[in-house]
Amino acid sequence: MTTIAFIGLGIMGSPMAVHLQKAGFDVIGINRTPEKTAALVEAGGRAAGSIAEAVPDADIVALMVPDSPDVVQVLREDGVLDHARPGTLVIDFSSIRPDIAAELAAEAEEKGLRMLDAPVSGGEPGAINATLSIMVGGAAADFEAAADVFAAVGKTIVHVGPSGAGQTVKAANQLIVAVNMEALAEAIVFLEAYGVDLPAAVEVLGGGLAGSAVLNQKAGKMLDRNFDPGFRIDLHHKDLGIVTAAAREAGVAVPAGALAAQLMGSARANGDGGLDHSGLYRGVARLSGIHHER
């Protein structure tokens, strides 16, 4: 039986670990807050107290943690790079900086490990329903070796290039989502100002070239002023820092992406960081002198 050490059992990681256990893997969960291993243990998995305890027994180590420094810590500080057996496959599902992903993969290779960056899109519903989109960077042989792991948690699973490429595509994904969200928010505030029939307008907009996954999933939240997350502005702000820095590094101009990054930062500055990213609507309303109740 293949043993997976799964580090980071949060909103995304917990249902992913449960799907892997149910798919026939032997999953050992490790989390800073030990109570979060409960769902995995209930599904027949195991819980471990530390990386040092769980990782030496694992054939595969999976990570799902919030940000680049978290991945660095989990790998380097009495972490996965010290405790994994040679040949272990490390799959990082976190969304982090592409350059750091490539650097860590090289470091893992020096230790005789194999590493894939495999950030996901689809949010909590995607994790719960095992329908995540997974964009994978690393060696083709390692991508193939991980096929059963990806199939247990995702639906659209694509190898996009060498180490870091998965994170690069995720960065582009977050740029598109943020800009499409801002466009939708501006359109809805504009239409509300003119008093058109909003549900009818959203229906007809969704039927043409203005249609999008963002419109389908988020227009209703904007019309209802319901910004419960979902995916938090704080995290999307982190991701826009990654994409604008990576674009700058490559000498690529991303004016709409940079604007969205500024407006996402403004949303945080106005105390909306804990809201769903559809809360960009509140920023457009504020800019237009419209102040809704939270």
Add this chain to the structure above:
Amino acid sequence: MTTIAFIGLGIMGSPMAVHLQKAGFDVIGINRTPEKTAALVEAGGRAAGSIAEAVPDADIVALMVPDSPDVVQVLREDGVLDHARPGTLVIDFSSIRPDIAAELAAEAEEKGLRMLDAPVSGGEPGAINATLSIMVGGAAADFEAAADVFAAVGKTIVHVGPSGAGQTVKAANQLIVAVNMEALAEAIVFLEAYGVDLPAAVEVLGGGLAGSAVLNQKAGKMLDRNFDPGFRIDLHHKDLGIVTAAAREAGVAVPAGALAAQLMGSARANGDGGLDHSGLYRGVARLSGIHHER
């Protein structure tokens, strides 16, 4: 039999007039360039030399012309308002300024006419396949009276409010499309700079929250550098002038829409006005110091 005078038999108007003729209406086509009535006549319709000749016989007058001044001219200058019988239903399929649409509807009402603004989305394929999205402003009774006309040319047909509301929704549509297009262009230039597998990246982006009609229909054109129109940058630039002016009038801030309007204008200034609006890609490339062959 219901007679329709159809004014403006261009890329959009000609197939729409043909669909109406085939649906059982008696259609009289009027066009500045008389040869453009050929397809309608071949389908069993008639051609007239002027508005003065055709409109007095019509129960319904349909318009599909490029811009606000064209609609004003067709209505006011020895036009529809002078020659239509009282009770005639005027349906303006053109995309024009919402304030002018409302003003003209009021003027039509004074003359005993009924007027709907009914701009469409879906482009030439939508006109040819009779699958247009139609966003309609005007009186509910007039919207219902026009049901058979709309059904002959469209698929998603929605009444969104009083006179001008159709144009307001069309303006919002054009804002969303332009901003989504710019986001896609920036993402693709960014991904190309990092050398990821582009078709694979587009597939996985399309499967998640970054998915959109713009991505489905335009990513391939950007990857192939094929910017044959389609919908021309010149016309989208005109529409962004409408939405930014209407937003300003309403006191609504549309920062991403305004940025897209600037970048669309820059595309024209660089000689790209005749390209498909996916040609925004070329602007992002230029900003990034990348110069492709046309």
